[in-house]
Amino acid sequence: MSQFDKANFFNQVFWLVVLFGSFYFILLRNFLPKLSAVIKARRKKVTLGVQASEKFNEEESVISGFYNDAILNLSGNVRNSANLVSEKSSNWSADTHKSINLNTLTDSQLSYLTFYKNINSQKQYSL
DSSP states (O other): OOTTOHHHHHHHHHHHHHHHHHHHHHIIIIIHHHHHHHHHHHHHHHHHHHHHHHHHHHHHHHHHHHHHHHHHHHHHHHHHHHHHHHHHHHHHHHHHHHHIIIIIIHHHHHHHHHHHHHHHHHHHHHO
16 A cells, blocks of 8 residues: 555655644634634623623613502592592582572472472362
8 A cells, every 4th residue: 555655654644744834823823813803802892792681670670660650640640639529529429419409399398398388278168
């Protein structure tokens, strides 16, 4: 076999070292700097994304707190307004009821009593 021939063995080892050495230096000079730049850019992009995400989460928690406070204040205002309207309507209803009883029903009761008195007096005369 020619691979194990001692006369050609050194020649094959020499060309193997030359080819792999040149391939290594080409990689070292051309491709590895580009690859490391891409890796650095990706790492920087991921770091900025994480920082933006943390900032967004902080802003979201602050806004969520403001929103919850606004909802609580609004619900308290609505509850107070509803209680006030209920109280005013109850007062209006009671006042209207008293007014109707005093004005309209008193007159109608008086006319009824007068009418009933007249009927009773007529019955007494007719007996």
